[in-house]
Amino acid sequence: MPQPEPRHAHEADLDDRPAPAPVHYAEQSLLGALLLDPHHLDDIGTLEPDHFSDHGHGELFRALRKTPAPGPHGTSPVWLNTVLDTARPHAPGLTAPYLHTLVQACPRPSHAAAYARMIRADHARRSLRSHAQHLAQTAMDTTLPHHVQATVRQADALAQFLDDLSGRFAPHPGSLPRIPPPVPARNTNEDALDEERLLIATATAHPGEASQMRWLLPEDFAHALHATLWQGLTALRQRGDPVDPITLLWEAQHRGLLPHGITPTQLLALLSTPVASPEHWGERILERALLARAQAVAARITAYCDDPANSPHQLITSSRRALADLTALRSRWHQATHPAVPRTARPARTPAPPRAGPPPRTAPLTVRTPR
Structure with a gap:
């Protein structure tokens, strides 16, 4: 009976890696949507590169924000290369085939705002x-x-x-x-x-x-x-x-x-x-x-x-x-x-001396003369 071929060490390591979390696919979908239509950046609300769980995804998002969006006729290979060249110094693992993987991973580019919320x-x-x-x-x-x-x-x-x-x-x-x-x-x-x-x-x-x-x-x-x-x-x-x-x-x-x-x-x-x-x-x-x-x-x-x-x-x-x-x-x-300081009784305030001023006005006395 033929014996199964031994597995190589690197193959075992790849199989033992934990499955990506759901947010990994949300990040891929958002980046794929932005690569297909970078104008969706205006629809996703406040989002920063450090919000991404994957460092490479965050740097690619940073590059997408820095690179001027193409015209209304869609993206071009030149624009994609510019985005990749901007992100690669900070994330050397990014490649052109991976950008195509991101595009294919996005089920609905119009759902970019939902992916950003995730x-x-x-x-x-x-x-x-x-x-x-x-x-x-x-x-x-x-x-x-x-x-x-x-x-x-x-x-x-x-x-x-x-x-x-x-x-x-x-x-x-x-x-x-x-x-x-x-x-x-x-x-x-x-x-x-x-x-x-x-x-x-x-x-x-x-x-x-x-x-x-x-x-x-x-x-x-x-x-x-x-x-x-x-x-x-x-x-x-x-x-x-x-x-x-x-x-x-x-x-x-x-x-x-x-x-x-x-x-x-x-x-x-x-x-x-x-x-x-x-x-x-x-x-x-x-x-x-x-x-x-x-x-x-x-x-x-x-x-x-x-x-x-x-x-x-x-x-x-x-x-x-x-x-x-x-x-x-x-x-x-x-x-x-920090025990409270006991309050001491305040001495009674003496009334302020009256200010100098004109003497009070009094009504003149009425003297009645006998008839």
């Missing part, structure tokens, strides 16, 4: 994914000198980009994604857990200072046990009960932390090492929560972008909702790090 939509998706990735990278980069501030600025840039996108794509019904992406778990490294333990111990030793930390919520903690202990501390303060290691131990028992979460001996040992102030550790925990929330928001937006079924307006709506979760935490972080 290219803009895919570019919006790629750009949004890039912004989300920058947000995630900034939130994870511990080498930045002002880590949280840099993350906040990147989130603002993402929000501004979404505002710009909303003006380019019209809204439509059904603007929520089909399936929400999973929320990534918090990274519970030992440094984060130590800071949370120190907060619980210090807040127990100084409950008066901890009562001012309304900006810290249980959801900001990386460990569920520490979040429940913080809830117990908050409940004791709100009820006006005494706060000390024994009362917190009793509260922990009623919240079901004993013995599954922590033993009484372990809890009392945890509460025996207060260090610094509750505000210091609370701010550290809130900063970690903000960075973790930024990474989670970036992961959600990236997952939305990776689903090709989502339209641009769906991406805008879902991304704004994801950013709203980060905005709420940012407000509490700003409240913690």
Whole structure:
């Protein structure tokens, strides 16, 4: 039985390449329409070379915009060669046969505006994914000198980009994604857990200072046990009960932390090492929560972008909702790090002295003479 001929390495590589995305064919169709009739450039709206996913397609589009359109009698080989010569220094892979491939790939040149809308939509998706990735990278980069501030600025840039996108794509019904992406778990490294333990111990030793930390919520903690202990501390303060290691131990028992979460001996040992102030550790925990929330928001937006079924307006709506979760935490972080200055009573203003002027006019007295 004859054996099949061995496949060459380059043939296997060509077969293993992923199939082009739908936008690839939209780009080919648009360029084919413009090569057939460059006057369609006036019909496609705002479109830039960097909107194309393929570098060669973008450079060919740039060349089409630079090259003066031919007369009303259609294109000519000379004009096509001029377009190709203009684009080739920036995209050497372009060839004359490929221009003919583009022309044949266009089913309806009159649909050029629709092809351009597809290219803009895919570019919006790629750009949004890039912004989300920058947000995630900034939130994870511990080498930045002002880590949280840099993350906040990147989130603002993402929000501004979404505002710009909303003006380019019209809204439509059904603007929520089909399936929400999973929320990534918090990274519970030992440094984060130590800071949370120190907060619980210090807040127990100084409950008066901890009562001012309304900006810290249980959801900001990386460990569920520490979040429940913080809830117990908050409940004791709100009820006006005494706060000390024994009362917190009793509260922990009623919240079901004993013995599954922590033993009484372990809890009392945890509460025996207060260090610094509750505000210091609370701010550290809130900063970690903000960075973790930024990474989670970036992961959600990236997952939305990776689903090709989502339209641009769906991406805008879902991304704004994801950013709203980060905005709420940012407000509490700003409240913690920039406390409001208490207002002082202003001294009573003394009335201004009267200005010099003519004496007031008075009516003359009427003197009656007796009859």
